[in-house]
Amino acid sequence: MQTLDWIVLIGTLVFIVAYGTWKTRGSKNVQDYIKGGNEAKWWTIGLSVMATQASAITFLSTPGQAFHDGMGFVQFYFGLPIAMIIICLVFIPLYYRLKVYTAYEFLENRFDLKTRSLTAILFLIQRGLAAGITIYAPAIILSAVLGWNLNILIIIIGILVIIYTVSGGTKAVSITQKQQMAVIFTGMFIAFFLIVSYLPENITFTNALEIASASGKMDILDFSFDFNNRYTFWSGLIGGTFLALSYFGTDQSQVQRYLSGKSVKEMQMGLIFNGLLKVPMQFFILLVGVMVFVFYQFNTSPINFNPAATETVMNSSYAKEYTQLQNEQDEIFTKKKDLMTAYANTKSDAIARQIASYNLGDRANREAAKELIVKANKEQTLSVETNDKDYVFIHFILNNLPRGLIGLLLAVILSAAMSSTASELNALASTTTMDLYKRSFVKDKDESHYLKISKWFTFGWGSLAILIASVAYLADNLIQLVNIIGSIFYGNVLGIFLLAFFFKYVKGNAVFVAALITQAIVIAGWWYDWMPYLWLNLFGCALVIGIAFVLQTINSPQNENA
Amino acid sequence: MQTQPPKERWKKSYTLVLIANAIYIVLFYFIMKSF
Numbered sequence: 001m002q003t004l005d006w007i008v009l010i011g012t013l014v015f016i017v018a019y020g021t022w023k024t025r026g027s028k029n030v031q032d033y034i035k036g037g038n039e040a041k042w043w044t045i046g047l048s049v050m051a052t053q054a055s056a057i058t059f060l061s062t063p064g065q066a067f068h069d070g071m072g073f074v075q076f077y078f079g080l081p082i083a084m085i086i087i088c089l090v091f092i093p094l095y096y097r098l099k100v101y102t103a104y105e106f107l108e109n110r111f112d113l114k115t116r117s118l119t120a121i122l123f124l125i126q127r128g129l130a131a132g133i134t135i136y137a138p139a140i141i142l143s144a145v146l147g148w149n150l151n152i153l154i155i156i157i158g159i160l161v162i163i164y165t166v167s168g169g170t171k172a173v174s175i176t177q178k179q180q181m182a183v184i185f186t187g188m189f190i191a192f193f194l195i196v197s198y199l200p201e202n203i204t205f206t207n208a209l210e211i212a213s214a215s216g217k218m219d220i221l222d223f224s225f226d227f228n229n230r231y232t233f234w235s236g237l238i239g240g241t242f243l244a245l246s247y248f249g250t251d252q253s254q255v256q257r258y259l260s261g262k263s264v265k266e267m268q269m270g271l272i273f274n275g276l277l278k279v280p281m282q283f284f285i286l287l288v289g290v291m292v293f294v295f296y297q298f299n300t301s302p303i304n305f306n307p308a309a310t311e312t313v314m315n316s317s318y319a320k321e322y323t324q325l326q327n328e329q330d331e332i333f334t335k336k337k338d339l340m341t342a343y344a345n346t347k348s349d350a351i352a353r354q355i356a357s358y359n360l361g362d363r364a365n366r367e368a369a370k371e372l373i374v375k376a377n378k379e380q381t382l383s384v385e386t387n388d389k390d391y392v393f394i395h396f397i398l399n400n401l402p403r404g405l406i407g408l409l410l411a412v413i414l415s416a417a418m419s420s421t422a423s424e425l426n427a428l429a430s431t432t433t434m435d436l437y438k439r440s441f442v443k444d445k446d447e448s449h450y451l452k453i454s455k456w457f458t459f460g461w462g463s464l465a466i467l468i469a470s471v472a473y474l475a476d477n478l479i480q481l482v483n484i485i486g487s488i489f490y491g492n493v494l495g496i497f498l499l500a501f502f503f504k505y506v507k508g509n510a511v512f513v514a515a516l517i518t519q520a521i522v523i524a525g526w527w528y529d530w531m532p533y534l535w536l537n538l539f540g541c542a543l544v545i546g547i548a549f550v551l552q553t554i555n556s557p558q559n560e561n562a
Numbered sequence: 563m564q565t566q567p568p569k570e571r572w573k574k575s576y577t578l579v580l581i582a583n584a585i586y587i588v589l590f591y592f593i594m595k596s597f
Contacts, residue, residue, distance in 0.1 A: 074590070081583040085576045093570050213597035220590040233587075268573070275579040279586045 001146065005407030012183055012411040013418075017160050020176035024168025029447040033169035033454050034101050034430045036260035044174050045270025048257040048423070049248070050278065051177035051184075056138030056417035057390070059184070059285065064305075064389030066289025067296075070217035072231045074283050079240025083248060084275035086241075088268040090501055091249045096264045101434040102427075103255040103497070110500040111508035113439070118515055119496055120435035122489045123252055124428060128461065131424040132468025133482045135161075137390075138417045139469065142410070144308045145394050151470055157414060158466035161421045166458045170260050170430075173422045180415035187412035188288060190405060191397070195291040198400065200298055200341070207344035208294040214343050214355045215297075217290050242538065246494035248274075253427035292396050297340045303329045303369040305391035312384045313369075316376035322369060329365050332358050421465065429457035487533045488526055491540025492518050498541065499548055506552045514548035 027033040040048070065073050100106050104123065108116035135157050143150040164172045196205055203211070212218050222232045229235075248254045248271070261267035303326045304310055313322040336358045343351045370386040377384055397409045433454045442449075496515055499506050522540045526533060 071590075078583065078587065081579045085579060088576065089570045089572075209593075209597045218594055218597045220594045221587070269575070272575045272579055276582050279583065283586075283590070 001406060002403045004404040005410070008404050008407030009410050009414075012408070013160060013414060016176050016179045016183070016415065016418075017164050019179065020164040020172045021167045023175055024164070024172040027169055027171070027451060030101075030433070030450045030454060032171070033451055034256070034426075034434065036170035036174055038260060038262055039171075040174055040260040040262060040266065040270075042261070042266045042269030042273060044178060045258050045261050045267060046273030046277070047181045048174045048177045048260075049254060049270060049274045050281070051181050051416075051419040052253055052257055052423035053247075053278075053420075054184070054281075054416055055134050055420035056413045059188070059413055059416050060138060060141055060393055061390045062282070062285045063289030063292055064392035066217065066286040067293045067392045068389055070212075071220040071283070071286045071290060072222055074220060074279065074286055075222065075231050075233055075236035076240055077279050077282050078233065078236040079238065079242070080244040080248075080278050081275035082237075082241045083244035084271045086245060087249045088271055092258065092267045092271070093264055094501070095255070095259060096267065100259070102252050102431050103250055104252070104431065104435045107496065107500055108439075111511050115496065115508055115512045115515065116435060117440060118512065119493055120431050122493055122519075123431060126486050126489045127251070127253060127424055127428055128464060129468060129482050129485055131421055131428065131461065131465035132472060134417060134421045134424060135465055136469035136472040138413055140473070141390050141394060142413070144306065145391065145398060150473070154469040155466060157417055157421070158462060158469065161418050161425065162459060162462035165422045165425050165462065166455050169454065169458070170256060170426055173419075173426050174257070174260060176422065177419045180419040183408070183415045184412045187405075187408045188285065191401070191409060192284070192288050192291065194401065194405070195288065195295055195396070198295055202341065203294075203298070203344060208291060210344050210347065211294050211297060211340050212290045214340075214352050215293070215359050216356075217293055239538075242494075242541075246490055246497075246537070246541075250493055250497045251427075252431050253423045256427050256430060257423065289393065292393060295396065295400075297333075298337055300330060300333055302326070302395070303366060304373065304386070305388035305395045306385055307391070309373045309384045309386060309388065312380060312382055313372050313376040316379050318372045318376050318379075322372050325365050325369050325372070329362065332361050332365070336362075425458050425461050425465065428461040429454050432457045432461070484526065484533045487536040488522050488540070489519075491537040491542075492522060492544050494537075495541040495544030495548075499545055503545070503549075506548045510548045510551040510555060511544075514544050514551055517547055518544040 031037065062073065095103070095106060098106055098109055100109075102120070104116045104120040107119055135154055139150055139153045139157060142148060143153055164176055168175070196208065199208055209218060222229060223234070224232055225234060226232060258267040258270050261270060302310060303322075310322075313319060336355060339351055339355050339358070342348070343355060373384065373386045376382075377386075394413075397406060401409060433450060437453060437457070438450055442453075492515055495518070496511055499511055518540055521543060522536055525531065525539060526536060531539065
C-alpha cells in the first residue's frame, strides 16, 4: 500500500460517509426515516437492491470461485428474474396498499399479531448474526493479506456504517449505495481491462477465453440432473427462484429497499432493473475471475492463495513437504505456459488433452497442500482457512495493480461491505421499532419518540454487529454457522408468507402453531443431521404449509380469529 | 381490511425480463459451445 492508495481509499470512503450523512440529515418522522419519505425512484431502488445483495464477499469470493471452478456459478441466478416478476405481481401491490413499514406487518393484517411477532423475531435472530458476519468476513481476509489489525478494521467498518445509517436512515442507505455501486463498477471494470492488458502480447481476449475453455472454466451451463452438483441449470432455475423469492420478498433488508419507492410502478421498475442486470453482473464478476485464471497461466501463483495458511505450514514440521509441492507446481506451470500459447494458436485436441492432464496434477497438488494445512493446523491447534477462493482476487490486486488502483479496489471491497451492512442495520432497527417496540410495548408515543428510538435501535444493532464480528474468530466456522441458522429459519418464514399470499383457506392460529411445530422439527432435523443443511430451507417451507393445512382442517372455523 | 392480492396486470416489462433471461441463457450456451 502506497500513500496514493491510502489517499484513494480513505478519500472515497470518507466522502461517501460524509456526503450520505450531510445530504440526509434531519429526518422529520418515522416515515421519513424508515421508508425514506417514499421518494425513491426506480433506479435508486434497483441499485439499492443490488448493493444490498452484493456484499464484500461477492467481490472477493466470486472471482475466486471462477478461478477454481469456472463460470457455472452464474446458473445460480437464473431463477432471480422469475422471482422478481412474482414479487412485482403479488408482493409489492399488497405491501403498498396496506402501507406497511415492514414485511412482517402484513402478516398481522393477514393472520394475527402473534404470527407477525414470531416472524419478526426469527428475522432479527438470523439477520442480527448475519450483520456481524457481513463485517467480519471481509475484515478477516483483508487483515490476513494486508497485515492490518482485525479488530481495528472491524470497528472502523462498523463505525463508518453506523454514522450515516443512524443519522439518515433509509434515505442515507439508498444515497450512499448509489455512490458505492458507482465505485464498485468503476473499480471492477478497470480491474477487468487491466487483467486483459496484462496478458502476453500475442494473447487476445478471444485467445484468453479459449485458454480458459481448455481448462474447463467456460463450462457455463450444466443441464444434468445431478443432485450432487450444486450449480446446474435446473437447480438455478428452480432452487434459485425459491431462494430469491424468500430473500427479496420476505427479508426486511431487501423489502425495505423497495418500500421506499415513490409508487408501485417505481418499486416494480426497481426490481425489474435488478432482474435485468443481476445475471450479466454476476457473469461479469465471474469473467473477471476467469481472466485472473488466464493471467496466472502466464505468471506464477502460490499453491494456496491464503497467506495465513502458507505461514502456518511453513512454521510447522510440514514446511519441507509444502515447499516440495510448490516446486512441483512451478514445474507444472512452466510446462503448461508454453502449451497455453500453442493451444490458443492451434486449438489442437492433443494439446488440450495435455493441458487437461497438467490441470489434474495442478488440482492434486493444491488438494495435497490443503491437507498439509489441515495437519499444520492440528499441530499448532489453529483453524486457518484451507479453502483459498476468497484470497485469489485480492492476491492478484495487491501484487499486480498499479499505485492508486489498489486503493480503489480496496474501496470497492469495503464499499460493498458497508452497503450490505447498512441495509441490514436499517432493517433490523425498523423491525425492532415497528413490529415489536411500537406494536407491543410502547404504543402511544409521538412521532419524535419513535424516530429517536429507531436511531437508538440502529446504533444498538450496529454495536452488536461489531461485537459479533469481533468474537467471530472464536467459532471454528462461523460463516457456516450463520448459513445454518439462516437455513433453519428461512424456510419457515417463507412458508408463512406463501400461506399468507396464496392460501386463503388457512387462518392465523393454524399458521402460528404450525410455525412453532415446524421450527422445533427443523431444529431437530438439523441436530440429528437428517439432511444437508441447505435443504432445511425447502423442508421448513413445505412443512409449515403442510402442518398449517392439517391444523386448519381439523380445527373448527369458529375457533379462528383471523 | 382486504388482504388478498389485488388483480395486478401483466406488464410488458415482465415479458422483457423473461426474454432477456432466455437470451442470456442462449448466449451463454453459444459462448460455451464456441470456446
